[in-house]
Amino acid sequence: MDQALLEVARRTPGFLPEAEGLALHGWALEAARHGPLLEIGSYCGLSALYLGSAARAGGVLLFTLDHHRGSEEHQPGQEYNDPELTDADGRVDSLPRFRQTLAEAGLEGSVVAVVGSSAAVAEAWRTPLGLVFIDGGHSQAAADADYAGWSPHVAPGGLLAIHDVFPNPADGGRPPFLIYERALAEGWCEVGATGSLRVLRRRSPAPARGGRGRT
Numbered sequence: 001m002d003q004a005l006l007e008v009a010r011r012t013p014g015f016l017p018e019a020e021g022l023a024l025h026g027w028a029l030e031a032a033r034h035g036p037l038l039e040i041g042s043y044c045g046l047s048a049l050y051l052g053s054a055a056r057a058g059g060v061l062l063f064t065l066d067h068h069r070g071s072e073e074h075q076p077g078q079e080y081n082d083p084e085l086t087d088a089d090g091r092v093d094s095l096p097r098f099r100q101t102l103a104e105a106g107l108e109g110s111v112v113a114v115v116g117s118s119a120a121v122a123e124a125w126r127t128p129l130g131l132v133f134i135d136g137g138h139s140q141a142a143a144d145a146d147y148a149g150w151s152p153h154v155a156p157g158g159l160l161a162i163h164d165v166f167p168n169p170a171d172g173g174r175p176p177f178l179i180y181e182r183a184l185a186e187g188w189c190e191v192g193a194t195g196s197l198r199v200l201r202r203r204s205p206a207p208a209r210g211g212r213g214r215t
């Protein structure tokens with residue numbers, strides 16, 4: 001990945017270790033052949049650097065979706081609250097920092113911020129995606145909704161990536177691991193694992209193109 005982008009990544013707040021970001025970048029380069037990329041959970045734009053760089057290289061867009069009001073653990077008084085990400089009313093607002101990251105990286109032409117509810121956008125979404133990266137809310141309800149809402153939008157041959165998958169409960173929360181297990185049970189197979197990042201592809205082959213089966 002571009003050295004200048006890596007330097008922006010190293011000063012961007014977030015929760016994606018560099019090795020996982022680079023792995024995600026590599027998978028996204030491949031996935032961009034199948035369609036645009038989409039991530040759930042933009043926060044300050046750290047993972048959008050790795051994914052957006054791949055999107056630019058592949059000539060597709062990265063859509064990155066977040067309400068930008070912070071997950072449970074980002075709220076004032078919680079473990080991962082960052083007082084710099086607060087608006088005039090005292091609410092979490094990560095959008096200004098996200099925009100700063102994208103501007104510093106020069107990726108505004110390749111990354112589109114979608115600000116709103118993951119479930120609402122998933123329901124209205126119609127474009128098959130080369131890669132979906134689930135890195136949003138860590139409650140079971142949020143993780144379930146992200147998996148149920150977005151996994152059907154992965155294009156044939158595309159990839160589903162999930163962050164914060166911890167097989168050992170001592171290492172982290174259960175919901176991302178549980179949707180990962182659900183995906184394995186529903187026909188996805190694991191093609192990559194780096195740290196807590198898991199990358200999956202649908203086990204069934206893509207439908208044959210043209211001719212048979214079409215009327």
Ligand code: MG
Nearest residue numbers: 015135163164
């Ligand atoms: Mg994460």
